[in-house]
Amino acid sequence: MNSKIKWLREKMKMLNLEGMIISNPVNIRYLTNIVAEGILLITRKENIFLTDGRYIEEVQNVLTIDDEIVVHEFKEYSKDEYENFFLFCENVGFEEDYITYAGYKEYMHKYKVNNLQETEKMIEKQRMIKDEEEIQKLRKACKLTDDCFEYLIKYIKIGQTEKEIALEIEKYFRLNGAEGVSFEPIVASGKNSSKPHAIPTDKKIDLGDVITLDFGCKHEGYCSDMTRTIFVGYIPEEVKKIYDLVLRNQLKTGKELKEGANIKQITKMVENDFKLNGYELVHSLGHGVGLDIHELPAISSRNDKNLKEKMVITNEPGIYVPGKFGVRIEDTVLVGKEISENLTKSSKEYIIVDKQ
Amino acid sequence: MNSKIKWLREKMKMLNLEGMIISNPVNIRYLTNIVAEGILLITRKENIFLTDGRYIEEVQNVLTIDDEIVVHEFKEYSKDEYENFFLFCENVGFEEDYITYAGYKEYMHKYKVNNLQETEKMIEKQRMIKDEEEIQKLRKACKLTDDCFEYLIKYIKIGQTEKEIALEIEKYFRLNGAEGVSFEPIVASGKNSSKPHAIPTDKKIDLGDVITLDFGCKHEGYCSDMTRTIFVGYIPEEVKKIYDLVLRNQLKTGKELKEGANIKQITKMVENDFKLNGYELVHSLGHGVGLDIHELPAISSRNDKNLKEKMVITNEPGIYVPGKFGVRIEDTVLVGKEISENLTKSSKEYIIVDKQ
Numbered sequence: 001m002n003s004k005i006k007w008l009r010e011k012m013k014m015l016n017l018e019g020m021i022i023s024n025p026v027n028i029r030y031l032t033n034i035v036a037e038g039i040l041l042i043t044r045k046e047n048i049f050l051t052d053g054r055y056i057e058e059v060q061n062v063l064t065i066d067d068e069i070v071v072h073e074f075k076e077y078s079k080d081e082y083e084n085f086f087l088f089c090e091n092v093g094f095e096e097d098y099i100t101y102a103g104y105k106e107y108m109h110k111y112k113v114n115n116l117q118e119t120e121k122m123i124e125k126q127r128m129i130k131d132e133e134e135i136q137k138l139r140k141a142c143k144l145t146d147d148c149f150e151y152l153i154k155y156i157k158i159g160q161t162e163k164e165i166a167l168e169i170e171k172y173f174r175l176n177g178a179e180g181v182s183f184e185p186i187v188a189s190g191k192n193s194s195k196p197h198a199i200p201t202d203k204k205i206d207l208g209d210v211i212t213l214d215f216g217c218k219h220e221g222y223c224s225d226m227t228r229t230i231f232v233g234y235i236p237e238e239v240k241k242i243y244d245l246v247l248r249n250q251l252k253t254g255k256e257l258k259e260g261a262n263i264k265q266i267t268k269m270v271e272n273d274f275k276l277n278g279y280e281l282v283h284s285l286g287h288g289v290g291l292d293i294h295e296l297p298a299i300s301s302r303n304d305k306n307l308k309e310k311m312v313i314t315n316e317p318g319i320y321v322p323g324k325f326g327v328r329i330e331d332t333v334l335v336g337k338e339i340s341e342n343l344t345k346s347s348k349e350y351i352i353v354d355k356q
Numbered sequence: 357m358n359s360k361i362k363w364l365r366e367k368m369k370m371l372n373l374e375g376m377i378i379s380n381p382v383n384i385r386y387l388t389n390i391v392a393e394g395i396l397l398i399t400r401k402e403n404i405f406l407t408d409g410r411y412i413e414e415v416q417n418v419l420t421i422d423d424e425i426v427v428h429e430f431k432e433y434s435k436d437e438y439e440n441f442f443l444f445c446e447n448v449g450f451e452e453d454y455i456t457y458a459g460y461k462e463y464m465h466k467y468k469v470n471n472l473q474e475t476e477k478m479i480e481k482q483r484m485i486k487d488e489e490e491i492q493k494l495r496k497a498c499k500l501t502d503d504c505f506e507y508l509i510k511y512i513k514i515g516q517t518e519k520e521i522a523l524e525i526e527k528y529f530r531l532n533g534a535e536g537v538s539f540e541p542i543v544a545s546g547k548n549s550s551k552p553h554a555i556p557t558d559k560k561i562d563l564g565d566v567i568t569l570d571f572g573c574k575h576e577g578y579c580s581d582m583t584r585t586i587f588v589g590y591i592p593e594e595v596k597k598i599y600d601l602v603l604r605n606q607l608k609t610g611k612e613l614k615e616g617a618n619i620k621q622i623t624k625m626v627e628n629d630f631k632l633n634g635y636e637l638v639h640s641l642g643h644g645v646g647l648d649i650h651e652l653p654a655i656s657s658r659n660d661k662n663l664k665e666k667m668v669i670t671n672e673p674g675i676y677v678p679g680k681f682g683v684r685i686e687d688t689v690l691v692g693k694e695i696s697e698n699l700t701k702s703s704k705e706y707i708i709v710d711k712q
Contacts, residue, residue, distance in 0.1 A: 054552075054553070094457075096456065096457040096458040096461075097456055097457075097458045098456060099456060099457050100452065100453055100454060100455060100456055100457070101450075101452040101453075101455050101456070101457050101459075101460040101474075102452040102453045102474070103457075104457040105452075118457075118458070163530050163531065164531070167523075167526065167527050167530060167531075170523065170526070171523050171527075174519050174523060175519065175520070175523075196410075197410075
């Protein structure tokens with residue numbers, strides 16, 4: 001059997017779950033490699049993927065005999081047969097953080113289960129630790145992101161708009177082997193860079209601007225996420241001071257991210273250093289990255305858990321001076337036993353673009 | 357008070373709801389024009405939008421005194437104060453098709469309501485009928501889509517890839533005043549056009565291809581949706597026959613879409629004509645369009661309801677010959693009392709592109 005479903009079945013046994021209904025397409029992709037609308041039923045006897053006619057051929061092509069997953073169309077089953085999937089099962093798990101309240105009631109009705117049991121993001125928690133195949137995919141997504149950045153610093157010119165540059169990022173990824181962007185790129189220049197979640201505008205790149213470039217792509221479903229803050233023409237002294245402060249914290253954090261490190265403590269370290277210098281860390285220090293661009297674990301001072309080997313997370317401190325400018329520096333990081341590895345490897349030296 | 361919230365309060369009274377929690381951001385935008393993360397509470401005394409600090413200024417700028425909506429930060433309220441929002445309320449409505457099961461339990465806990473009551477998509481149902489302001493926005497989105505199509509038939513050349521053309525659509529919209537695309541454009545050429553939901557590939561446009569272009573944009577939140585099938589160099593005889601069959605049905609349907617028309621019957625009419633000619637309508641005939649690209653009503657033979665004036669829906673019959681080609685023709689349509697109006701107005705004559 002597919003190793004991830006094997007894990008799931010063992011976990012279910014520990015939790016006294018005799019079946020499980022998996023509806024979140026990202027969890028289904030994680031467990032089976034299937035990318036299609038449908039639902040995965042883990043019953044006593046079988047692993048069944050139910051889908052509609054459009055997807056049958058595609059899904060069969062992805063699965064191998066080793067997966068031990070059977071594929072059927074929704075419409076092949078009668079009302080009674082739906083009720084039989086979990087016959088004599090006391091507890092059947094479902095994804096309470098994905099399924100709507102209406103969906104929950106529909107499941108109750110359709111599968112006639114005694115007890116639909118919450119599963120507390122157990123698959124999402126398992127997804128935190130990446131296997132070798134996943135790490136390879138993340139590496140590739142990060143490499144494409146570095147390549148895109150290299151392209152961008154040659155491409156960006158004074159007078160282009162933020163929107164134009166954002167579109168060029170999307171174009172680069174789609175035409176260079178990525179599945180697309182992992183999120184809408186942030187291109188925020190001058191004053192606009194003071195908003196952490198700026199949306200690209202028609203503002204033109206101008207001499208003396210800082211530009212925050214926050215972008216990433218997807219490769220075989222896996223996401224990358226990187227931010228660099230670059231300069232146009234010259235580096236204003238007040239920006240340089242903050243750039244140095246953010247970079248120092250980003251590098252220091254990078255060294256701390258390893259097996260056993262406490263997430264809250266690491267975040268507090270950055271928060272304190274910012275505070276000492278009169279600034280504030282207004283967003284999280286980072287987040288997990290994988291099939292979702294934001295996934296577990298949250299890297300913030302509200303998370304008192306420890307890091308584990310083979311987590312992939314972002315390290316993204318930033319400082320924002322309202323109405324003036326902002327600086328954020330971010331890498332996607334593979335957590336190791338003794339040391340972490342930045343999967344995004346673009347330079348963090350001062351980068352100045354100055355072409356007209 | 358804002359007229360949409362006034363409507364909601366009257367509806368709530370009829371349903372014996374003493375309060376309501378609105379979480380779906382599209383419903384919140386519909387009711388208030390607010391575009392921000394947050395939650396709208398309709399309490400006995402007030403309309404309250406709760407959000408986080410980032411959005412306060414932006415939200416205040418959108419609201420007027422007439423809206424009678426007060427804005428507060430989540431963190432201003434203590435646990436006890438959350439419990440007081442719906443004090444002495446028996447029934448409080450929520451959106452069971454939007455809120456997850458986990459979210460439902462969180463609301464129960466946080467607001468301590470006796471009975472959180474399902475509301476059966478009442479806001480989504482109200483959204484089906486568009487007011488003048490909404491129609492203006494939809495008109496503008498559709499006009500931009502027509503303009504984009506005019507641009508495309510000059511732009512498209514033999515040798516370009518589907519992906520390049522899809523990117524050009526996105527670029528056109530973003531640089532010409534739209535907020536962006538309303539969905540990822542479909543550009544499906546040659547054999548690929550036989551898949552109704554094709555994703556743009558690296559396939560190059562070739563002589564003798566048909567190209568299905570299914571695309572739309574957003575203007576002030578409102579979506580457009582149009583499909584045209586065009587030809588490269590010449591029109592193969594077998595494709596022409598099917599094009600004529602699809603177009604005849606699209607035009608005939610267009611004439612039937614008016615107040616009181618039965619959705620099931622209209623769809624059956626197309627299904628039957630396709631069947632008579634040896635083909636099948638494999639997807640819905642259409643769907644509602646508004647703040648969401650797919651919203652109520654569904655235009656399919658499973659919907660036995662009648663159309664109403666000022667609904668905005670798509671009319672999109674299509675025929676797909678597996679492994680060979682497909683033809684789909686779609687307009688966004690404003691339903692009228694006696695007659696419907698196509699809001700997308702691009703030509704449906706044979707269009708042949710042949711530039712190298």
